[in-house]
Amino acid sequence: MLNIALSGCNGRMGHVITDIVAGRDNMQIVAGFDINTAKYADFPIFSDPFEFQGSCDVIIDFSNASSTEHLLSYCEQHHTPLIICTTGHSPEQLQKIRAASAAFPVFRSGNMSIGINLMSELLRKSAAVLGDQYDVEIIEKHHNQKLDAPSGTALMLADAVASALPYPAEYVYDRHERREKRPAHEIGISAIRGGTIVGEHSVLFCGRDEIIEIKHTALSREVFATGAVDAAVFMAGCKQPGMYDMNDVIASHAQ
Structure with a gap:
């Protein structure tokens, strides 16, 4: 079973990803991270990732660029692969993302389609x-x-x-x-x-x-959600630190 934590779970993309995961076998969302902690599914929602005491195989982030550095700290501490679907990062933030990938696997793409x-x-x-x-x-x-x-x-x-x-x-x-x-x-x-x-x-x-x-x-946000979930499957099996993107997912499909 693939255990996913979803950052930005109460946003538009968070809800779409929740539906995609619910329709697939052998995966589940075990926690959500969002400033809006209103519950809408069968997983707990935390305003701060560090409040989550459970474990997950990968984190999908569809939140806001301002949340990225905090997520990087969490993932570095827990050695959890991170999929960054959020855009709008500053050059300084992008540099921090690249630096963090030396410690754990980081996936980033300007578009998940x-x-x-x-x-x-x-x-x-x-x-x-x-x-x-x-x-x-x-x-x-x-x-x-x-x-x-x-x-x-x-x-x-x-x-x-x-x-x-x-x-x-x-x-x-x-x-x-x-x-x-x-x-x-x-x-x-x-x-x-x-x-x-x-x-x-x-x-x-x-x-x-x-x-x-x-x-x-x-034509719908589902194309981005599907790509993010496919990336989660790929990254959950990725143990080596480094930067990854959709080209790696496409290559894995071709094998």
Whole structure:
């Protein structure tokens, strides 16, 4: 039996993950961590992970970037693998996450969808072929309650493109003060917030007389929850400290 602790259990994604786990065999949520401790399922909820006196095989975190450092301390003390699904971390927080992975296994991805991670690979291949002959623009759309902009997924896709371009790319988030033609070595990133959009990401390679668009649309939060639970299965069997991501999960499926 895979025992999971769920950080951010009373959020939207926490409830979806709870439903996903309930529908699978050989796994269960044994504790939830959330500032809102209202109980809605058959596991206890704690406002502080250190209040939990039981044990778990892995922690899934869909809470807030401000909670990450406290979770890192808990996982280091208990040697528990941590799956960080939360986005919006500062560079200093990301450095602390990388440093913590020397002591215990840490999984982090800008997006938990397998489709998005396959899209990242397509973008790397496209950028390698198209090179500096095409301008790259990224448009991301999310619901009006999302806090961070641009999304962690948009940055993840930009990084995938940039890693294969023949030049160091500059990420540009706002052009309204730029009174100049578009420089060649930009990656433009635009964020849209409205309604109940779950998540939509488009990457455009704009060349002379043609546009190539690679797009992913999430129709429900379940795609992210499923990826997080799949990551939990992978990480529960991972005993070596280090940084892991969805590419490792995809590789394990291919074996």
